[in-house]
Amino acid sequence: MAMASEACALFLSHVPRNCSVVPPIGVSRRFVAASCKMRNRKLRFLSFSVLKRRRQGSRAPPCQLQLRADKDPLFSETDNYVDDSKTTNGTVSAGEDEINEALKDEETSEANSSPLQDLMKMIRNAERNILLLNEARVKALEEVDKVLSEKEALQSEIKNLEAKLAETDSNLKIANQSKADIKLLESQQQQFESQISSLGGTGSTITSIDSSRFSELNALRVENSVLKLKVEILKEKEKRVEILEREKSELEASIKGLQARAEQTEESENKLNEKLQQKVKTLEEQLRDSDMEINALMNLYEESVKEFQTTLDKLKEETEKSDRDSKEVTWEFWSSLSLLVDGWLLEKKISVADAENLRELVFNRDLNLRDTYLSCKGLSESEIIARFLKLTLPRDSSGLHVVHIAAEMAPIAKVGGLGDVVSGLSKALQQKGHLVEIILPKYDCMDHGRIRDLKVLDETVESYFEGKLFRNKIWVGTVEGLPVYFIEPLHPAKYFSRGKFYGDGDDFRRYMYFSRAALELLLESKKRPDIIHCHDWQTAFIAPLYWDIFSNRGLNSARICFTCHNFEHQGAAPAHDLAPSGLDVEHLDRPDRLQDDSSHGRINVVKGAIVYSNIVTTVSPTYAQEVRSPQGGRGLHNALKTHSRKFFGVLNGIDTDTWNPSTDNFIEAQYCYDDLQGKLINKDYIRKHLGLSTSDLSQPLVGCITRLVPQKGVHLIRHALYKTLELGGQFILLGSSPVPHIQHEFESIAETFKSHADIRLILKYDDVFSHLIYAASDMFIIPSIFEPCGLTQMIAMRYGSIPIARKTGGLNDSVFDLDDNSVPLESRNGFTFFNADEQSLSGAIERAFNYYKQKPEVWQELTRRAMNMDFSWESSASQYEELYQKSVARARSFAQS
Numbered sequence: 012m013a014m015a016s017e018a019c020a021l022f023l024s025h026v027p028r029n030c031s032v033v034p035p036i037g038v039s040r041r042f043v044a045a046s047c048k049m050r051n052r053k054l055r056f057l058s059f060s061v062l063k064r065r066r067q068g069s070r071a072p073p074c075q076l077q078l079r080a081d082k083d084p085l086f087s088e089t090d091n092y093v094d095d096s097k098t099t100n101g102t103v104s105a106g107e108d109e110i111n112e113a114l115k116d117e118e119t120s121e122a123n124s125s126p127l128q129d130l131m132k133m134i135r136n137a138e139r140n141i142l143l144l145n146e147a148r149v150k151a152l153e154e155v156d157k158v159l160s161e162k163e164a165l166q167s168e169i170k171n172l173e174a175k176l177a178e179t180d181s182n183l184k185i186a187n188q189s190k191a192d193i194k195l196l197e198s199q200q201q202q203f204e205s206q207i208s209s210l211g212g213t214g215s216t217i218t219s220i221d222s223s224r225f226s227e228l229n230a231l232r233v234e235n236s237v238l239k240l241k242v243e244i245l246k247e248k249e250k251r252v253e254i255l256e257r258e259k260s261e262l263e264a265s266i267k268g269l270q271a272r273a274e275q276t277e278e279s280e281n282k283l284n285e286k287l288q289q290k291v292k293t294l295e296e297q298l299r300d301s302d303m304e305i306n307a308l309m310n311l312y313e314e315s316v317k318e319f320q321t322t323l324d325k326l327k328e329e330t331e332k333s334d335r336d337s338k339e340v341t342w343e344f345w346s347s348l349s350l351l352v353d354g355w356l357l358e359k360k361i362s363v364a365d366a367e368n369l370r371e372l373v374f375n376r377d378l379n380l381r382d383t384y385l386s387c388k389g390l391s392e393s394e395i396i397a398r399f400l401k402l403t404l405p406r407d408s409s410g411l412h413v414v415h416i417a418a419e420m421a422p423i424a425k426v427g428g429l430g431d432v433v434s435g436l437s438k439a440l441q442q443k444g445h446l447v448e449i450i451l452p453k454y455d456c457m458d459h460g461r462i463r464d465l466k467v468l469d470e471t472v473e474s475y476f477e478g479k480l481f482r483n484k485i486w487v488g489t490v491e492g493l494p495v496y497f498i499e500p501l502h503p504a505k506y507f508s509r510g511k512f513y514g515d516g517d518d519f520r521r522y523m524y525f526s527r528a529a530l531e532l533l534l535e536s537k538k539r540p541d542i543i544h545c546h547d548w549q550t551a552f553i554a555p556l557y558w559d560i561f562s563n564r565g566l567n568s569a570r571i572c573f574t575c576h577n578f579e580h581q582g583a584a585p586a587h588d589l590a591p592s593g594l595d596v597e598h599l600d601r602p603d604r605l606q607d608d609s610s611h612g613r614i615n616v617v618k619g620a621i622v623y624s625n626i627v628t629t630v631s632p633t634y635a636q637e638v639r640s641p642q643g644g645r646g647l648h649n650a651l652k653t654h655s656r657k658f659f660g661v662l663n664g665i666d667t668d669t670w671n672p673s674t675d676n677f678i679e680a681q682y683c684y685d686d687l688q689g690k691l692i693n694k695d696y697i698r699k700h701l702g703l704s705t706s707d708l709s710q711p712l713v714g715c716i717t718r719l720v721p722q723k724g725v726h727l728i729r730h731a732l733y734k735t736l737e738l739g740g741q742f743i744l745l746g747s748s749p750v751p752h753i754q755h756e757f758e759s760i761a762e763t764f765k766s767h768a769d770i771r772l773i774l775k776y777d778d779v780f781s782h783l784i785y786a787a788s789d790m791f792i793i794p795s796i797f798e799p800c801g802l803t804q805m806i807a808m809r810y811g812s813i814p815i816a817r818k819t820g821g822l823n824d825s826v827f828d829l830d831d832n833s834v835p836l837e838s839r840n841g842f843t844f845f846n847a848d849e850q851s852l853s854g855a856i857e858r859a860f861n862y863y864k865q866k867p868e869v870w871q872e873l874t875r876r877a878m879n880m881d882f883s884w885e886s887s888a889s890q891y892e893e894l895y896q897k898s899v900a901r902a903r904s905f906a907q908s
């Protein structure tokens with residue numbers, strides 16, 4: 012209990028007033044709240060719901076202190092508040108009661124949180140040690156200061172004395188000189204005196220001394236008295252010399268004493284210094300030790316924080332997954348039931364009528380059916396069927412039954428945008444309440460790991476080809492919650508077991524076979540779809556096959572929708588190549604049917620789909636206009652003009668679940684438009700990962716992900732690479748080419764730059780890596796010569812990578828230039844250029860670089876705007892829904908009349 016209280020005090024001492032907090036690990040919110048009251052502190056807790064909401068957009072560890080400004084609107088909305096108005100009048104004992112109550116909670120949780128409390132205790136001890144060590148260090152330094160100032164005083168005293176000594180020495184010298192003078196004068200005096208006395212001894216004859224001798228004598232006397240005076244003075248001086256000598260010896264003695272003292276002081280100072288150094292050393296060692304201890308503790312703490320974070324992340328992920336699963340389970344569940352019913356029918360375990368009734372229940376997601384199924388656990392198949400059949404009642408449904416027949420589906424069999432569209436549109440339609448199914452070839456090279464509950468049905472389905480019947484294995488499974496049928500032809504050519512999706516010389520035959528087998532499956536399983544939606548030339552055979560053969564055999568409930576994703580590929584072949592499908596070549600090889608408009612004697616299956624379908628779409632409004640010209644339509648412009656009333660351009664969307672930077676598990680750090688920190692982490696990560704220079708995080712990174720085919724403007728892509736280098740940016744290309752000379756050209760560029768600090772070319776298809784490039788790049792190059800829709804610009808924008816795109820096709824419908832004043836500002840999301848030449852591309856790249864480098868705030872705004880653009884399937888799926896419904900309604904009213 013005491014430990015928790017200390018931990019809380021320590022925690023509170025670190026938290027500024029008026030801040031919002033998450034309590035430290037092992038300390039309950041209630042306890043912190045009570046402690047706040049005790050300390051008259053005003054604290055706010057960051058509620059877990061808010062924490063969770065914030066965590067969705069950031070990677071800040073939720074167990075660290077979360078300090079937020081009070082003005083944060085999220086706080087006022089949901090946070091718990093410790094109201095200090097209640098505590099100001101409250102007594103301490105009232106606060107203690109609350110603490111005791113909180114401590115009871117604490118005690119109960121102590122067993123769970125003791126390692127954390129130990130950790131807190133260890134950190135506290137370490138902090139106390141540091142404090143003590145610092146105090147000792149300060150004291151020691153003060154002592155050293157004192158001794159040093161004493162030493163300075165002594166040294167100045169010694170200096171004074173030495174000056175005095177020098178003065179005395181010079182005085183002594185003068186005195187000694189005076190002494191010598193005295194002695195000389197004394198000897199002169201004696202000399203004079205003896206002269207005088209010798210003169211005085213002859214008195215009787217004095218009178219005889221002439222006046223000149225007297226005056227000489229007088230002069231001598233005067234001189235004598237002067238000398239006496241001088242002697243006196245000198246004697247006086249001698250006395251002074253003696254005094255001085257005494258003084259000198261005294262001074263010398265005191266100097267010696269001082270010197271001895273100084274030596275002593277120096278010695279003791281040295282000793283003290285040594286001691287101090289020793290002490291400092293010990294202190295430093297102790298400090299180092301405690302630093303190490305603290306570091307170890309911090310590491311431990313960080314590790315436990317990380318562990319906690321991981322657990323939390325896992326929990327979050329699991330919660331999200333279970334949320335997703337529960338959503339998916341719904342789809343998964345109904346898809347599985349649908350497959351179960353179809354399996355029973357194909358295995359002839361139920362009648363066609365029963366299958367239709369059951370399908371109706373599945374279609375309407377009948378709760379009775381669900382509950383019956385859930386209660387059937389452990390029952391035999393025949394018992395389950397019996398229970399199901401009890402539920403069969405005819406029902407009405409407003410939803411549509413849509414079957415997509417395609418060559419690709421993301422993520423299991425994707426080569427380009429077609430795969431994305433099939434799954435994205437199907438998911439969106441499913442979510443709108445329609446029954447959506449997909450039929451795909453069973454490729455040996457598809458990503459089987461992403462198919463749930465894949466199983467083969469007991470029965471095979473036969474299909475006609477080249478005058479014979481071939482059996483087909485039918486596999487069923489769910490992909491992203493969608494029911495999918497996979498056709499595996501038991502044909503000796505092993506059509507879909509080639510280790511690749513496309514590129515064998517017999518692609519025309521393979522997909523013709525598949526189109527017919529798909530319709531055989533629908534016929535055999537007695538399905539009655541409202542819409543059969545086929546895509547691109549690979550399944551364009553469906554339209555003539557349906558109306559010329561299958562509608563006469565009973566598969567006649569559907570309207571055919573054909574979407575051309577790219578008019579460059581039209582499935583043109585010599586007319587007789589169509590014969591194996593069972594279609595009447597002669598009947599179809601006519602200008603108003605399948606005959607190719609550019610070369611007679613050849614048929615064109617895309618033209619056939621335009622003629623035979625009820626709805627024809629392409630993937631963007633601009634492309635729908637472009638293909639009405641001879642060049643854009645690659646010779647199909649007339650057919651499109653003839654059938655223009657059923658021809659529409661619907662802009663594709665992207666699967667916003669798959670392409671979502673805030674949930675994407677393939678990227679290094681997740682992020683969202685209002686917190687772009689993660690984007691920088693991804694940038695740094697990819698540069699390290701690819702061995703590019705990481706010295707300047709603000710160096711712009713340009714990405715490009717594409718099939719390297721002429722349509723994509725390969726020469727402009729190459730130019731963009733060199734231009735980026737010239738402008739001081741970095742460039743990453745992910746792409747591969749089915750065209751050998753283009754592949755070779757890019758291989759040699761890749762080789763040239765293989766160790767370059769700013770350029771990297773990855774010449775392969777890599778879905779996972781593509782996510783990282785979208786997330787890491789600042790700009791994205793799409794210089795297509797033509798682009799039916801293009802998905803990469805939409806994905807790039809969703810990840811905050813600004814597109815630099817040529818104004819063509821779908822790019823023209825989705826990228827709007829930042830400098831284009833004719834477009835509302837809120838729609839401007841990139842940089843565009845019109846002419847497909849290097850100069851125009853350079854201009855766009857230069858403008859992008861200028862904004863990036865010189866107007867970072869405009870760039871930030873642009874990034875956020877691009878990330879907020881709605882490229883979801885929602886509106887596109889609604890357009891398809893409307894087209895389907897209108898077509899179905901027309902057919903019904905026609906049938907009734």
Ligand SMILES: Nc1ncnc2c1ncn2[C@@H]1O[C@H](COP(=O)(O)OP(=O)(O)O)[C@@H](O)[C@H]1O
Nearest residue numbers: 427428717718746775776777778781801802803
């Ligand atoms: N080398 C590659 N590795 C991974 N994904 C790629 C590669 N090349 C293209 N893609 C993906 O294929 C799709 C391309 O779609 P789109 O822009 O419509 O072009 P297209 O369908 O003409 O190839 C995008 O999802 C893009 O990320």
